[in-house]
Amino acid sequence: KYQNNIIFGIGTSIDDTNSTEYVLTIGAGNLGLDKPEYYMNESKTTMAYRQDMFDSASALSNDTSTIKQDVNDVYKLEKELAKCYGTTDEQQQRPKARIRTTVGQLRQLLHASFDFTNYLTSAYASANVTLMDSDIVIVEDIDYLYCVSSIIEQVPPRTLQNYAIGRFMMQLNDNLPKQFRSIKENLNHAVGVTTTERARAVNCGRFVNKYMPFAVTKLYIKKHFDDNARKQVFEMVANIKKKIINILGDSTWMDSISKNKTIEKVLAIDVQIGYPDYLVSDNVTQLEMQYADYVFDSSFINNIFKILQIKAKEEFQLLRKHVDRKAWDDLPPATVNAFYSPLKNQIIIPVGILQKPFYDKDAPRYLNSGGIGVVIGHEITHAFVGRGLHFDKDGNRIPLWTHETIKAFIERKKCIVDQYSSFTVPNLNINANGDKTQNEDIADNIGLRAAFYAYQEFIQANPNADKRLKDLSKYSPTQMFFINYAHIWSAKMTDASARDRVLSSDHSLEPFRVNGPTSNFVEFDRACNCKPGQGNSRVNKCPA
Structure with missing residues (x-):
């Protein structure tokens, strides 16, 4: 209730x-x-x-x-x-x-x-x-x-x-x-x-x-968001999709059945950027219908009870409806996060994350690619890593890969699992759990590569598009790509919080989300003039 x-x-x-x-x-x-x-x-x-x-x-x-x-x-x-x-x-x-x-x-x-x-x-x-x-x-x-x-x-x-x-x-x-x-x-x-x-x-x-995410989002985008930015992000998604398909196409360990099914699934991903389309319309009928039951009195706690009942009622009443595979569902658009749904084969990039340091429509593409671009690549990767591996392109529980490809994948991912398990949490002297975080770690590694390759292709087609930033002109555009990637995961936490997350979270701690993927990527070495084994460059790089 x-x-x-x-x-x-x-x-x-x-x-x-x-x-x-x-x-x-x-x-x-x-x-x-x-x-x-x-x-x-x-x-x-x-x-x-x-x-x-x-x-x-x-x-x-x-x-x-x-x-x-x-x-x-x-x-x-x-x-x-x-x-x-x-x-x-x-x-x-x-x-x-x-x-x-x-x-x-x-x-x-x-x-x-x-x-x-x-x-x-x-x-x-x-x-x-x-x-x-x-x-x-x-x-x-x-x-x-x-x-x-x-x-x-x-x-x-x-x-x-x-x-x-x-x-x-x-x-x-x-x-x-x-x-x-x-x-x-x-x-x-x-x-x-x-x-x-x-x-x-x-x-x-x-x-x-x-509790009223779409009403809040309508106010937010009217005041703070340029709808043209959505077009730029849609373009980035299309380019990053293409690069992930190239990565899959170049793989030698997948058999043709698994490879083709995975490429078909990536191509079929439904993409939701920013917010539902109806929020930019002057017609508020849909919003009025969504919140028609929100009639409150002066008692805050009674209003809380009413909202909780409304939300429970909405979920129970879904049972008699058909799934709208293109719908946004109830995820708050004004949130700093991103999502992949295996049951709908859908990625959602909410408007809340389309701000600095992840994204700025006026920023050089290298910053946006190292920010929201990697997040996009990460979410697309979940179509075939983690839960997504157990679902077909239509969201039905049908395995995506053959037993042979799964066996090869298990063997190859050991490198990532071992690498992340060797990371030590500062001050605590405990190791990360690479087995627990493996799906997110693999998505980070592939997401970084796909976003970087998409940026390379963009800059080849638009050689004069990106200018160096004032006061940061000593860094090349590719170096700035990796710098902003590190920037989006800047974090500060207590030792207790770090310990709790190592024990319970499917995501690696932020320093490992930066050091892991970059250490495995030869383009990071090239951009920073690193030799394997020097600094954060790994000698035996784990394949993505």
Whole structure:
């Protein structure tokens, strides 16, 4: 009802065997401390987490006599639930038991005391969607569902209710009064997250952009964005696509079947740049329809509840719609990020990332190529690296490559995995996890090369297009390409944040995202007059 995945996660997603339709999904929810590893041993983090529960409950209740025992019972429950997830590494290693069934067969399939059929039916009924026995259900991780069901059937109702309400309040924390936000700050400090409270205007802006992203984007592009810039980025995408196709065409380790399918898939990628087209129109009918239910009163928390209900309702109602493969979906355009969707074979480059240092329509092409160009190449690469490898050009779960090509790929990528695993995190004396980050690392390596080759082709066709920058004229255009690539990944983080990201993130830390791809690229050596083994130049370069 409020889009909270507590214990179980349910929703609507594109059917991966028929990407024109939607299906129901049910699987694991999330944990209060996010990662199951936190619950394995007592630490300052787990103690601070229980203190956070106690302080939050005390702030909400006049009777605090039972809170300490309630907190211990709730934490004991969540600690048991965490065992159902396995560690983050175990989740990576073991394939989830993913089963396709129907609403009518779900009860028979699961044989669990918890009534998942009734749970799904009730949830969708809250959005006026009546489930039918024939509706397809994807059970994402049946082992998790069995495990959790066996736990919650033994838990007293009071503990279960306290857990659900506590987690619900925890997710509302950012929108609660300062008293509650201060309690959360204590937990953040305990886990090594240092934050300063943003200005109220910034928080309000972020909130509105989260829940009314297209209205915010319409205002943003009207004031800050030149629509001609989209044309330039579309052109860059086309050129980078072409270079990735050349890289694929030149490969000697792929068989012809895999190579041809991959090239067809890259050619078929749907490209969304900036924002949906209707946002530049003076006609606001579509926006009015999108936000027709956004009728609010003077109570901020009641308005929060209403928005969460609207968002949950929108997701449940997708079930009775057909997939629009050219639609933008609900990703906020005013966000600094980029996306690839294997189920739609689509890349999205939001308007939020089309600003410095990634992009500036008036900047020399070498800066834009080393910025947004590499990001574009990275996202296109995901069409055949990572999850994209398991889907065809139409977004259906059909393997893209033959067994022989996959075997050759596994052998070749060992170099990247070993290289990134040898990177050491400063101050922490721990190594990066190249196995965990391999798909993103490979996308970085290919993205850098494709963007560079596309820039070379552009400058050959337009030899006088790029001028050197004042005060940076000692650097050549190709050197500036690599300098801006390093610039986009400039970052500062605490040791605790770095450790957390090494343990949990699929992306390498920023220094490794710069040093890895450049060290493997002979054009970087040429631009910087490096010899293999000198500085950041790698002797045995890993193939992309």
